[in-house]
Amino acid sequence: MKRTTRTTVLTVGALIAALGLPAGAAQADDTTPRIDLRVLVVSDGGPATDAIAAELAAAGTPFTAIDLADTGRPVIDADFLADTVDGRPRAKFQAVVLPNDNPFAAGSAEMAALASYEQTYAIPQVDAYTYARPEAGLQYPVYGGYAGSLDGVQAAVTAAGQAGPFGYLDGAVPFEDNDAAVGESYAYLSTPAPGADFTSYVDAPIPGQSTRGSLVGEYRHDGRRELVVTFVYNQYQQQFRLLARGIVEWMTGGVRLGASRNYFAVHVDDVFAADDRWNTTLNCTPGDVDCTDPNATPDPIRMTPADVTYAASWQTGHDFTLDLAYNAAGTVDQRADNNGADPLADALLAEKDRFRWVNHTYTHAFLGCVQDTTVVPWKCDTNPDGSVKWVSRAEISDEIATNRVWGQTAGLPLENDELVTGEHSGMKVLPQQPQDNPNLALAVGDNGIDWLGSDNSREPHQRQVGPATTVPRYPMNVFYNAGRAAEQVDEYNWIYTSRAQGGSGICEDNPATTTCLAAPLDPATGYTEHIVPLETRIALGHVLANDPRPHFIHQSNLAEDRIAYPVLSGVLDGYDDLFAADTPVVNLRMKDIGVELGRRAAWQAALDAGQVTAYRIGDTVTVQAPSGTAVTATLPAGSTLAGGAFGTPYAGGVSGWTPAGGSPLAFALPASAAAPAADSAEGLTATEPAPDTRVPAGVREQVPPTAGD
Template sequence: MSKPRNTKLATTLLAALFLALAGCRSELQNTPDPYGDGYTPVGGAGSQHPLPSASTQPAPLERRTPLDRPELARVVTPRPGSPRLKPLGIPNGAPTRVKLKLLVIAATEDESGLSALKTFLPQIGVPFDTLIATQTDLTAQTLEAEPGLGNYNGVILTTAGLSYYDGSAWASALDASEWSLLRQYEADYRVREVQYFSFPDGAGTGMSWNSVASGTPNTMTLTADGRSVFGYLKVNAQIPLKDTYTYFGTPVGNAKPLLTTPEGTVAATTSWPDGRESLSMTMAHNYYLTHSSVLTYGLVRWVSRGVFLGEKKMYFSAHIDDYFLPNDTWDVNLKRNNLSFRLRPTDLQSTASWQTSFRTRFPTFAGFKFELFYNGLGFTPQAASNCNPAANSIDPLTSKSKCLKSNFYWGNHTYTHLFITNPAGPGPYTTFPPDPNNPGQPEDSFSLSRMNYELGDNIKIAGPTGLNLSANDFDAGTLVTGSHSGIGYYDYEGPEDNVGGPPDIPAAKINEGKSKSNPNLVTAMNTNAIRYLGANTSAPTTAPLCTSSAADCNQNNPSPNAGVWLTGPNLPQNSVLLVPRYPVNIFYNVDTIAREVDEYNHIFASFWAQYGRTTPLTWDEILTLESDAALMRIISGSMNPHYFHQINLRFENGSSLLTAFVDAVGQKYNAMFDLPIQNLKMTRIGDRMRPHGLRRRWCASHLESHDWDGHRDRQQRRPDSPDQPHTWHSVRTGSRRIGNQRSDPDCRHGTLR
């Protein structure tokens, strides 16, 4: 029997309360994009602006004053009973199996904890069903596929009592018989339960309440039992607890504390007389909160007894665009670009030395290397390799690059950094830089020969007569176009519209969609065997900047760690995969802290004014915001690289803007995690994104069930299902060790703790 839908639930007090407590910031998603990825070349060079986006917005430093305490402490009255439920059909003593899927139960659709779980579980790859208990009854058919086969191997309650405000009183979204059925299922099938946010009432959580709720920032540490649940964290990890409400409890009975603060316990496991086991947490969650992202993987491991479909790996890659070319520089007085800067050989030497030091200081980043995306126009073939920055050379940067080439990965960024638009577009537009081989060619012609020159001749720079790069450090099948241009994201005002122009921010580009990619570029990519093309996660997918469908405009991952296939009339299906890249608010035209801070505050002053901030942000505050955002992407398991520009590597007082950023990310990650970082060049990222998306689609289409009896797993395909293009392994032999965790990305594999 379906429960009547309560259309007022979205505005109930509890819903508003959870959003306030967990620090909802939906208003940040609509912050205007000040740059639109505009391109402003100087002296033959060009670059792009990193964009603020939904995933890179600066978060407010000052939160609203929180409520005195959450309403979870109110007395909850049982909901009136539904018709008697059919009991589970397990004969006494009969063996049981459970499908490898989780059940998430929430009282209402708009709970912040539900939003968090809907974000984090797909990142891990864990199959799950969601039951909104105020709308749908919990029945035996929900929990049991057939006698002895349970539908779920773990249950997560968004709140311990599933309480909600029905307009007149606080009530539980499950009635007494549904609670009884759930408890029976958990006991009979040995299925564990996580209470994602709970009030420590002593009776159902294993903790008694010992202080008032607090919204004050705090720090959690692991107990000995906590280290077995969250084994991917360092023994002495300091887990931040901020921008959320927290209760502090005292363990009672046989409860085992997992996470503690100076004020009390905030997570504990409890065993019950009927054999059930539960894990309760006493802090609110949301999808953008660090503690939620850090801890949810451990909850999945615990609730599933370490056997689940999915994986957890951590990735971090940093791309540096426009190598060999100069970038514009921001003028703090004029509030616009003025002059330019090209990397010095001493900067490259300092970067290589810093990179070695970084790997030593942070062992989890042991294999870290920057990936330099170069433009051959700035390369000087005649310059001899020379490791001495003071030596005479026709081009000292080329000489130093030849000397230090093995310290970095390398990638194709087109020969001239051509800004590619769509000849069939509305115009007007210009071709910049001009074609060196055809100086008389009309500016508005993006010929096929020009495209082949941009791609193919730049590949030759990596060859024996150029940098002479090894196959390990360079792959000719990868490409990042200038300003991510040519794939539907266009600025028809032209790339030169802000050179020496007024001190304002250029207009945003228009996203016409991937189907409007430049046809000659598409043909040239096919001719030059390009398999992976860098994309921009901040490309707008909504009006007015998106003029096609949201799906066609999208350059972001369609699902976690899946790439985006480029489509076009001259392109074979599934031949070029877009690899989304994250922009960072360390801008393409800044080389010093003073310029970065000035431009950041010039752009975001009105944004911060919404939150009462009237003074400029400092470099330390900007660095904290940007490194926190990057850390959250790492914790999410995203493979997407972050991208920067060669100007950001200018060394000043022992560091550069970019190395300071990576240092901050490394410090924060290394302080919490034991899992080694996977630092992949773009080719390897694309190689993993390509089958990752195919696997997920195959699983959704063809895999009917996958169950576990406590010893081995079994998978059942739909009758018309073709073979999945990956080898089948058992859970025990199919997983592999990453750090102290076992992981396997195949959708039919389990992960054994």
């Protein structure tokens, strides 16, 4: 999308003049202020400021949080906000986030200090959630506006918003309505107050009126700039997730440490193999160690050549690549039983370069403790001395190496340092196996494995397993043992309904389970009407949260009814409807996701230790970080580092990682990225504290993504 420069963006010279400082032409002299790249977040404990803080934390953007309820908090005064470093005036924060336009008591010296600071250094202020009133540049809602629920309302980015900080969106900003019984949003819709210099960036129709009211807009007054947000939200709600990038973009002027992108990767496990089918009569999966009914007969689900053709075509239509985690024994055994024939393997190998491939071990064997399946649930077998009997180092290594050799011989485009074990086995599995198989670390070292897939529902953080680093993967609630929608619904009903309704009772035992059902789903419609929207919202929520962790499904879900595609298409098509072309989904392979997560952890550790210094003087951003640490930043398009282009384009700017070598890094910003100057500070008047704003219960706690959960 072509983006235009806002008319409020001035040159550095204009900024210096506005600040009453000596002009320095293109050079920044000693009186050009230093602006530290850090955000001040002042919270009253409400969900809106917490959401913005969570967005900054996820991106790796440093901030200082102050809790107004903390009696031991620092006082916000001139010394807290600014000082002088090496003879140069320094602003310690590049932006200020407040709970509302004035959260302090009447006549507050702290609010006066903030106002003066913002005037002096042209520091923007975000009012995270405030009442529509003239002090915030808006009419009171009683004058033709609205105060109430926005559940299910379709808001939109205005022309000014698309030309400014929200240009990465296509236009629509839908507000969630996940549960009709819960109030999930509340807003004040209003128009600019008479004479106010107010520009709306996001608006919505005012009920009963022909006009639209602002939800997010910029108010310029008294030498200050405020981003006025008049709807309440939490960090999980889609409407906030859509607008979070723009809020941060506005407050930082597109110059900040940290980066945020929208990631989506999907691993398809058990390729070449077959997955056992859920038995709707027995309520278990014959072939599984826990399905001990004497009438249990395995009924395998396996893809066909037509499913391969469909998968390749679907990828092309969505500009997306699936990661196929394969078990070569599945095709070796198939050929042995069918006089060398395996049409599925032939079809997959003919299209092998259309996919990414991951070693999933040769037979999908369980690689943890030796399982004793004579009891339900299974337990770890033991040696005569009572110690745990483990699958050996040689057995694990053989599973890894044999599968790799088969893949190399077949010409699969593999990365040999990636591995996903069957069921993530070998790593700890509670409650039966509370520690890793000690032989797993040795075997992955023997085979040069650097990246090891793990289950995010068990272990959401990276850790080391010998020389390998884990890559947590999100399990999708599209079951491995379902090839048909009716089977998926039947199993879903059994798991998530009460015992009285014929279910497992898991929700009675664990009320915190978020997918519980009030009543069983209709087998004919439950998948499309309930499960698909729910799983789509959950996965899209991960995409919009700057979370690169991959999701995983199974080959069975691409077979028969191909039940995975409505969810995957829902995520990608829904995303395309919301975002502009310059903000695509980022589709990484497993090792690249591992690198990204590792860099983030190291970067956050450096921030937490106070080892990163970053500031802007004029058109130069300087960053000092420990040697060996990768530095992440988001800058305007055209920014350079050491004379070369920095980063890669995304959402109208550039972002990326660059190694810190111990010496300061100096980023040069393009002339078009000059900081906006404050207006004249004449006529500054104190304002009354903002009135209390309504926060529905559904905003303080995450509302499940679909009604009845």
